[in-house]
Amino acid sequence: MKIICLIKFVPDVENFKYDYERNVLVRENVRMILNPDDACSVALALKVKEQQPGTVIEVVTMAPQSIIPQLEDLLRLNVDRAVLISDKVYVGSDTYVTGRILGRYLSEASFDCILAGTHTLDGDTSHVPSQVAELLGLSQMSNVVEIDEAVFCRERAVVLADEEFTYAKYEITLPAVISLRKDRKYKLPYIRYEDLSRDVKDRIRIIDNEELGFVQEEVGIVGSLTQISSTFVKSMEKKERLIVRNDEEGMNQVYSFLMERGFV
Amino acid sequence: MKKVLIYYDQKQHKNSIELLAVARMIYGDDSTGKEGIEDYETYGASFGSIGEEAEGLFDFLIEVGNDSAQHGKRAKVFNHEQGPKTLNHEYGKDHLPVYDALYMTSVLDELQQEYRFDCILFPATHMGRMLAPRLAMRLQTGLVADVTDIRHKDGVMEIVRPAFSGKLMAGILSRTAPLMMSVRQNVFFYEPDSLGETRRINHTPKTVCTGEIRLLEVREKEASKDIRDSDVLISGGGGVMKDFKKLSELASELNALVSASRKTVDNGIAPRSIQVGQSGKTVSPKLYMALGINGSIQHIEGLKNVEYMISVNTNKNAPICSISDIVVEGDAKEFITKLTEKIRKEKQI
Numbered sequence A: 001m002k003i004i005c006l007i008k009f010v011p012d013v014e015n016f017k018y019d020y021e022r023n024v025l026v027r028e029n030v031r032m033i034l035n036p037d038d039a040c041s042v043a044l045a046l047k048v049k050e051q052q053p054g055t056v057i058e059v060v061t062m063a064p065q066s067i068i069p070q071l072e073d074l075l076r077l078n079v080d081r082a083v084l085i086s087d088k089v090y091v092g093s094d095t096y097v098t099g100r101i102l103g104r105y106l107s108e109a110s111f112d113c114i115l116a117g118t119h120t121l122d123g124d125t126s127h128v129p130s131q132v133a134e135l136l137g138l139s140q141m142s143n144v145v146e147i148d149e150a151v152f153c154r155e156r157a158v159v160l161a162d163e164e165f166t167y168a169k170y171e172i173t174l175p176a177v178i179s180l181r182k183d184r185k186y187k188l189p190y191i192r193y194e195d196l197s198r199d200v201k202d203r204i205r206i207i208d209n210e211e212l213g214f215v216q217e218e219v220g221i222v223g224s225l226t227q228i229s230s231t232f233v234k235s236m237e238k239k240e241r242l243i244v245r246n247d248e249e250g251m252n253q254v255y256s257f258l259m260e261r262g263f264v
Numbered sequence B: 001m002k003k004v005l006i007y008y009d010q011k012q013h014k015n016s017i018e019l020l021a022v023a024r025m026i027y028g029d030d031s032t033g034k035e036g037i038e039d040y041e042t043y044g045a046s047f048g049s050i051g052e053e054a055e056g057l058f059d060f061l062i063e064v065g066n067d068s069a070q071h072g073k074r075a076k077v078f079n080h081e082q083g084p085k086t087l088n089h090e091y092g093k094d095h096l097p098v099y100d101a102l103y104m105t106s107v108l109d110e111l112q113q114e115y116r117f118d119c120i121l122f123p124a125t126h127m128g129r130m131l132a133p134r135l136a137m138r139l140q141t142g143l144v145a146d147v148t149d150i151r152h153k154d155g156v157m158e159i160v161r162p163a164f165s166g167k168l169m170a171g172i173l174s175r176t177a178p179l180m181m182s183v184r185q186n187v188f189f190y191e192p193d194s195l196g197e198t199r200r201i202n203h204t205p206k207t208v209c210t211g212e213i214r215l216l217e218v219r220e221k222e223a224s225k226d227i228r229d230s231d232v233l234i235s236g237g238g239g240v241m242k243d244f245k246k247l248s249e250l251a252s253e254l255n256a257l258v259s260a261s262r263k264t265v266d267n268g269i270a271p272r273s274i275q276v277g278q279s280g281k282t283v284s285p286k287l288y289m290a291l292g293i294n295g296s297i298q299h300i301e302g303l304k305n306v307e308y309m310i311s312v313n314t315n316k317n318a319p320i321c322s323i324s325d326i327v328v329e330g331d332a333k334e335f336i337t338k339l340t341e342k343i344r345k346e347k348q349i
C-alpha cells in the first residue's frame, strides 16, 4: 500500500511573540515544527508500515527550501520519500491556490490513501485537504482520531471521527483523503541514534513551477482569491475592577457581588 | 436583490440560524459602517426537513429530499443510556448520506446553478468545515474560514478572522463571487426584527450518491451538558490543575458548569468538550469565574458578551484580571473552599 502524507511545517506559535509597541510579529528565531496533526498522520503511517512491511510512505509539502533539514529528519524515521514543492512564485498563495498546486502534483502521483491534518497551527482553515480531495474527485473526512490498522488496506479504511456531539465510525472506499486530528495514540518516534546523521538527500525530490506549469498569474499572491488587507490586535476593554483577597472581607465582597446580581 | 444561501446544519440549529446575523451585516445593516443598505433574501438549505426552529426566520427553506439518495445498510447507533438503537434521528435522516461531503457538494452546486446566490455561508461545524472548501473549489471562488466579524470601510467589506493562532486578527478581502465564508460558532446572535413568511422548497437532487463513505456506527458522547448553554461557568486553568475536581463543588453551589483552559485539556485533566477559547468553544455566560487562568488572547477569544467576570489569580496583573469586575488575589484552591463554605453557610441562615 502507498500512503501519501500531506504535511506542513509551521512556526512554533506557542513561542511566538507579538511586539505590541511596534504592532508587528516577531518572526526572527521562531522555530519551525511539524504541524501537530500532521505529525500524527506520519506517525500513523509509520505504524502501518511496521505492521504491513510492503507499505511505502511519501510525505509531500509545499514550503520554502529552508525546511529541507526537517524533511531529512522525517526520512531518517523510515519515511520512504519526500516531495518538496517549492518555487518563489508560490509565495503568498492562499488555500485555494495551495490546494491547486498540491492537487496538480497529486493528480500525477500514485497512492492508495492520502493522509492530512485537520488543522494547522498557523493557517487553521482546514481547507487544503478538502480542496485537494475535490480536485481529485475523492471522498474526504475530517476530525479522524483513529484508523483501524487491522483492516486498513488498498481498498478501504475504517475510521473514527470525533464530531462535536458524537463519535462516528465510517468505512471509506480508497483512494480517499483522510484528515487526522491530534490524538495521543499517534506519536512520532525519535530518530535512532545511528541514523542521526544518515545521508538521505537522494530521497528528496524538489518540484518547481517549471515542472507543474502554472501561469504566474494563477499562483502566489496575485493568483490568490482572498487577500489579507489588514491585521490588528484585538484590544481588550479594560474594566474598573475591584481587587480583594482570600480573606473574610474578600469573601464577603464576592458574596455580595453574587447576591446582588442574583447568582446566589 | 442579493441572494444569500445558508447551509443549515441539522445537528446545529442555533449555529445555522446565527448566520442570518452575518447576512444582515454583509448587506442590510449600517451598524457595521456600511453605506447604503441592500435588499437581500435568505435561503436556508438543509439535507432533510427542518422543523419549527427556522420558521419565519428565513425567506426560503430549501429541503433536499430523499428521492434519489441511495443508502445502503443502516448504521447501528449507540446511545449511552439506552444501548444500541437502530437509527438515530440525527443521522441519515430521510436516508440522506449527510456525512458524504462529495455528494453533498454536488447537491449544493446544483442549487447554486439554479439560484445563482451572491453569498454562501456555512456554520463552522464538523460538516460545514468539510463542505465549504469543497464547494469553493468547485465554484472556483475564494473562501474565508472561521469568520468572527464583518467590517465595512470606505465602501469595501473586510471579513475578519483570527490569524497566527489568534495572536492577531486579520481583515480579509475576498475578490471573487459568490462570496463564501465559514462562520465561527456562537460569535453572532440573531434577533429578527419581525417574523416573516418562510416559503418551503423541496429539492430532489439529480446527483446520485455513489456510497464511497458508509456510516457504520454512531456513539453519542457521554451526556455532558454543553458549556455554551450555561449561565454561569466556573473555569479552571494552569493554576488549579492539581485541584481541578474541586471546581465542581463550587459549580454545584452556583448551579454552574465547569469549563477549562487549554492548558488543562492538553494535560489530560479536562475533556476537550469543555475547553473555552479559540480552539475550544465560544461561550457567553452571564458570569464567568476564571480560576488560575492567565487569560491568553486565545482564551479570551472564546468569551463573548460575558456580563460579569471574577478572576482568582496569585498574580493580580495577569491579563485576565484587567477584564474582570472582581480580582481575588490569592490561591484558587483556597478561594474555592472558602467561597463554597460561605455560600453553604448563608444558605442555612
Ligand SMILES: Cc1cc2nc3c(=O)[nH]c(=O)nc-3n(C[C@H](O)[C@H](O)[C@H](O)COP(=O)(O)OP(=O)(O)OC[C@H]3O[C@@H](n4cnc5c(N)ncnc54)[C@H](O)[C@@H]3O)c2cc1C
Pocket: A013, A014, A121, B165, B166, B236, B237, B238, B239, B240, B260, B261, B262, B263, B264, B275, B276, B277, B278, B279, B280, B281, B291, B292, B293, B294, B295, B296, B297, B298, B299, B302, B312, B313, B314, B315, B318, B330, B331, B332, B333
Ligand atoms: C493555536 C492555539 C490555540 C489555542 N487555543 C486556546 C483555547 O482555545 N483556549 C485556551 O484556553 N488556550 C488556548 N491556547 C493556549 C493559550 O495560548 C495558553 O497557553 C493557555 O490558555 C494557558 O492556560 P492557562 O491560563 O490556564 O495556564 P497558564 O498560562 O499556566 O496560567 C496559569 C495562571 O494561573 C495563575 N496561578 C498559578 N498558580 C495559582 C494558584 N495557586 N491560584 C490561583 N492562580 C494561580 C498564574 O498566575 C497564571 O496567571 C491556544 C494556543 C495556540 C497556540
Ligand SMILES: Nc1ncnc2c1ncn2[C@@H]1O[C@H](COP(=O)(O)O)[C@@H](O)[C@H]1O
Pocket: A006, A007, A008, A035, A037, A038, A060, A061, A062, A063, A095, A098, A102, A115, A116, A117, A118, A119, A120, A123, A124, A125, A126, A127, A128, A129
Ligand atoms: N503547504 C502545504 N503543503 C502540504 N500540505 C499542506 C499544506 N498546507 C496545508 N496542508 C495540509 O492541509 C492540512 C490542513 O491545513 P490548513 O488548511 O492550512 O488548515 C494540513 O494539516 C496539511 O495536511
